[in-house]
Amino acid sequence: MDSLSTSPHRRASFEFDCIDADYVDGAGPRLLDGFRAERTKPFALLRVVTTPARFGHFAGATPAPADWFYLEIEPDASGLPAWHAQLEGNGYSAHARGVLTYARQLDTPDKTRGPRSRPQTLGAAATPRLGLPSSLVSACAPLPKPATRAAISTVLKRVPQAASVLVRDVGQANFVSLCDDRGRAILHFDVGFPISFNRHTFPSNFDINRSETPPIVLSHWDWDHLHGAFHLPHLLECRWIVPNQRLGPGAARLARILAEKGNLLVRPPNARIRFPFGELVRSQGPARDLNNSGLTILATLTSGRSALLTGDADYAHLMHANATKVDHLVATHHGARFNADAASVPMPNNRHGQLVISYGYRNVYRHPHAEALSKHANSGWTTCLTTAGRRGVASRGDRIMN
Known part of the structure; x- marks a missing residue:
């Protein structure tokens, strides 16, 4: 997150490192196939510009580093201004403007309690709180054992x-x-x-x-x-x-x-x-x-x-x-x-x-x-x-x- 001014009501730029939810839901045990060098389609960056207070009201939580969110965007609708960049062979080099129409913070499997302990799919957008699939948690923790x-x-x-x-x-x-x-x-x-x-x-x-x-x-x-x-x-x-x-x-x-x-x-x-x-x-x-x-x-x-x-x-x-x-x-x-x-x-x-x-x-x-x-x-x-x-x-x- 980068604040764009010193105003008490300052807008901020929120940037999310994303993966397509439909891909995650459909990949199953083959999720890691999408992380290969020759695959780019499931990955994107999303930039949202608004005030922290408005984002928090819109999504029920204000993003902090390392938080996971489920986000829905459309090219033309009511919501928060957003810019979407899809990963291509040379990185994130082009983007399109759209609108963030829905956002909710995800419960990670290690933090979820009670009946929410079973991870839900990312596509379950109708629920007020969503679970982060454990397969995605594992896929995003690829760093090997620290070197000596x-x-x-x-x-x-x-x-x-x-x-x-x-x-x-x-x-x-x-x-x-x-x-x-x-x-x-x-x-x-x-x-x-x-x-x-x-x-x-x-x-x-x-x-x-x-x-x-x-x-x-x-x-x-x-x-x-x-x-x-x-x-x-x-x-x-x-x-x-x-x-x-x-x-x-x-x-x-x-x-x-x-x-x-x-x-x-x-x-x-x-x-x-x-x-x-x-x-x-x-x-x-x-x-x-x-x-x-x-x-x-x-x-x-x-x-x-x-x-x-x-x-x-x-x-x-x-x-x-x-x-x-x-x-x-x-x-x-x-x-x-x-x-x-x-x-x-x-x-x-x-x-x-x-x-x-x-x-x-x-x-x-x-x-x-x-x-x-x-x-x-x-x-x-x-x-x-x-x-x-x-x-x-x-x-x-x-x-x-x-």
């Missing part, structure tokens, strides 16, 4: 010390590469492309060397941090180090594809993983909160300068011991508002410190927010670069920190 700290450390120890941090201009998404002194990517931190709702923010001249398949650290399982894997299939051949989080259907499909290739390394719990020029840790937010329970990296470049990569984690949840002062910072959550006060924002080591914000011009979430910019400025970040550029100051493009 040694296994992940072995992958990261093979990465040479980076000379620069390349924040790629991908529009409204996050795609950061640590590069060697020749500009070759040696580690990706997130591989995001915009999903269809922000497709207009993607640059027309994006380029990447497809022969480079370095390890990928995924900060968290949000689409604008992983969607590049659908546009750039060579990324599926990389080793992915990922947080152990609850997944929606589309994200679970990607995890299964990577696991079948032997390229999925799930970070073990409570592991602070150090490698020759940095450390990889988990943010300390609630487990249900994907943004604030994701992975972050603090790296030291060959110049001796430090760079902090936060994904969408609020600064108050960072767990790096030496991140109170850094030389370079990729701003959290594309410049969105965050709860931490200015005192929690890492400070620049000196006046040459660089702050970079990765976002797309005229994105639907209205990032970056003035409040976030002010907090960074109050913490000493006087030099702020954005991948979107600033009219009359700089054109859009990649940003490099070294």
